[in-house]
Structures are given as C-alpha cells and as structure tokens.
Amino acid sequence: MSDLPGIVITGASGRMGQMLIRTVVESKGAKLVGAVERTGHDWIGQDLGVAMGGTALGVAVTDDPLDAFAKAQAVIDFTTPDATVEFAALAAQARAVHVIGTTGLEETHLEKIRLAARHAIVVRAGNMSLGVNLLVQLTKKVAAALDEDFDIEVIEAHHHHKVDAPSGTALMLGEAAAEGRGVHLADVSDSGRDGITGARKRGDIGFSAIRGGDIVGEHDVMFAGQGERIVLRHMATDRGIFARGALKAALWGQGHKPGEYDMMDVLGLS
Numbered sequence: 469m470s471d472l473p474g475i476v477i478t479g480a481s482g483r484m485g486q487m488l489i490r491t492v493v494e495s496k497g498a499k500l501v502g503a504v505e506r507t508g509h510d511w512i513g514q515d516l517g518v519a520m521g522g523t524a525l526g527v528a529v530t531d532d533p534l535d536a537f538a539k540a541q542a543v544i545d546f547t548t549p550d551a552t553v554e555f556a557a558l559a560a561q562a563r564a565v566h567v568i569g570t571t572g573l574e575e576t577h578l579e580k581i582r583l584a585a586r587h588a589i590v591v592r593a594g595n596m597s598l599g600v601n602l603l604v605q606l607t608k609k610v611a612a613a614l615d616e617d618f619d620i621e622v623i624e625a626h627h628h629h630k631v632d633a634p635s636g637t638a639l640m641l642g643e644a645a646a647e648g649r650g651v652h653l654a655d656v657s658d659s660g661r662d663g664i665t666g667a668r669k670r671g672d673i674g675f676s677a678i679r680g681g682d683i684v685g686e687h688d689v690m691f692a693g694q695g696e697r698i699v700l701r702h703m704a705t706d707r708g709i710f711a712r713g714a715l716k717a718a719l720w721g722q723g724h725k726p727g728e729y730d731m732m733d734v735l736g737l738s
C-alpha cells in the first residue's frame with residue numbers, strides 16, 4: 469500500500485463525483501480509498517469502476533460515510549446542502565480534511581459547518597477553479613476603483629439540471645463586489661426581478677440566472693456606467709477545473725490547523 473493521502477468522494481455517481489473520481493485515480497499525489505452514494509442508489513455495493521462503465525477499481529460504493537471516512541485523510545464533497553452538513557460532522561469525527569464544493573448552502577447549513585470546523589480542517593468554496601478565484605480578486609479591485617455611477621450586475625449561466633440560484637460562484641462575485649465597495653451584500657443584493665420592479669436602485673448589486681442545456685458554468689460581472697461598460701468574464705468548458713482545484717485543496721489541507729479555509733488560502737491569493 470502506498471502512503472499517499474487517501475481520498476473519499478461523496479456523491480460518487482454525480483456529474484462532479486465522476487469527474488473527481490477520474491481526477492483522483494489519475495493523480496500521482498493521492499489515492500482513492502472510498503466512494504459514497506445515498507442510501508437506495510443503484511451503485512451501492514458495486515465496484516466503482518464497473519458502476520462507471522469501466523474496469524474494476526477495487527473500491528466498493530457504500531452508503532456508510534463514517535466507515536469510508538475512517539480510512540481517509542480527506543473527503544471531497546460535491547453533493548447537496550443536507551448531505552454536506554451530515555458529512556461535516558462525520559469528517560470531523562474521522563479527523564479527515566473536508567473539501568466542500570456543494571452550493572446552495574443556507575445560514576443554518578453554514579452554522580453547522582462552522583461548528584465542525586472548530587475541530588476539523590474544512591476548505592469550502594462555491595467555485596474551486598483558479599480562473600474564478602482570480603476573477604473574484606479582479607472584481608473586488610474594479611468595484612473599489614469605481615463609484616456607484618457604475619451599476620454592478622452578476623450574470624450566470626448553467627446547465628438545466630442546476631437546482632440553486634444565484635450560483636455559488638455568482639454569490640462569491642457579488643460578495644467581492646460588495647467588499648470592494650465597502651458595503652454588505654445582504655443590504656444591496658437584488659436577485660429576483662420580475663414584473664413592475666421599479667427603477668434600479670443606485671448601489672444595488674443585481675443577479676441574473678440563465679439555465680439551459682449542458683452549459684458547464686459561465687459568469688459575467690458587468691459594471692455599467694453612462695456611455696461605457698466593463699465586463700469581467702469566466703467561462704468553464706470542462707468540470708476538470710473544479711475537480712483539480714478540489715484535489716489541490718484536499719492535499720493542501722493536510723497538516724493545517726482546524727478551521728474554515730477557502731480556495732484563496734489554497735491558491736495563495738488571499
């Protein structure tokens with residue numbers, strides 16, 4: 469057995485789960501030691517490689533997360549908010565780094581993750597790609613340089629399966645714009661325009677969401693002024709960028725102190 473860090477992937481059959489499995493299996497810096505799916509899923513009990521339509525990987529898919537986490541140094545989790553909260557407590561119990569990519573988390577979920585992070589290393593980000601994390605920094609800078617004569621709009625587009633809006637990335641970008649302006653996003657966020665909304669309020673940060681087809685993830689931050697517009701854009705065309713970022717976070721987390729970190733810490737951008 470190699471002494472590379474052992475990784476468990478939760479939500480193994482999902483769009484991100486399968487991409488993460490391929491990324492870990494191909495990596496020279498980590499080994500796959502477990503795969504978790506929800507109780508009742510067809511893949512439970514099957515060899516993961518076979519379930520994915522390939523050759524056996526020697527890892528059986530399980531619905532017992534604690535048993536899987538106990539064998540791992542890190543858990544990479546792109547599932548649902550309720551599952552992620554459950555996994556946060558179990559990863560802390562197993563002393564495994566918990567990398568959270570799940571979006572759509574509400575304050576009640578975030579509070580439970582914060583509790584787990586008192587005893588565990590948690591790395592959480594609504595987007596694990598290098599490009600988006602750079603875009604967050606750029607957004608903060610441009611927002612700080614411009615005043616409220618420039619209206620800020622965050623426009624995102626995703627595949628038709630996505631269940632949450634605004635996307636986790638759009639919220640990161642909105643937070644960065646608000647921080648650049650020195651305001652709280654909660655005080656200026658406008659995400660539900662429909663009907664007679666009235667004119668745009670000066671200083672608001674607006675969000676629009678497109679859902680369609682197989683769009684992996686696209687984000688624009690628009691600064692719209694009089695006679696000119698600045699648009700910062702990121703386009704994801706391959707989920708591998710998120711999976712590689714998540715694996716980097718799992719390895720970075722080894723040996724760090726308990727606490728909640730993000731990709732800015734991992735990428736050295738903070």
Ligand SMILES: NC(=O)C1=CN([C@@H]2O[C@H](COP(=O)(O)OP(=O)(O)OC[C@H]3O[C@@H](n4cnc5c(N)ncnc54)[C@H](O)[C@@H]3O)[C@@H](O)[C@H]2O)C=CC1
Pocket residue numbers: 478479480481482483484485504505506507509546547548551568569570571572593594595596597636710
């Ligand atoms: N932070 C980032 O860079 C990115 C985040 N995401 C987020 O990751 C999440 C998952 O996205 P997708 O893979 O597209 O969704 P998906 O629906 O394809 O996959 C989710 C998987 O989680 C499984 N699952 C649900 N409850 C479970 C439980 N209790 N135990 C074990 N498995 C469970 C489902 O069966 C499914 O296989 C979403 O919140 C999405 O927004 C997606 C891409 C990048």
Ligand SMILES: O=C(O)C1=N[C@H](C(=O)O)C[C@H](O)C1
Pocket residue numbers: 571594595626630634635636637638684685686
């Ligand atoms: O659900 C997705 O697919 C994605 N979710 C993340 C988000 O909510 O921003 C990241 C990426 O855009 C893909």
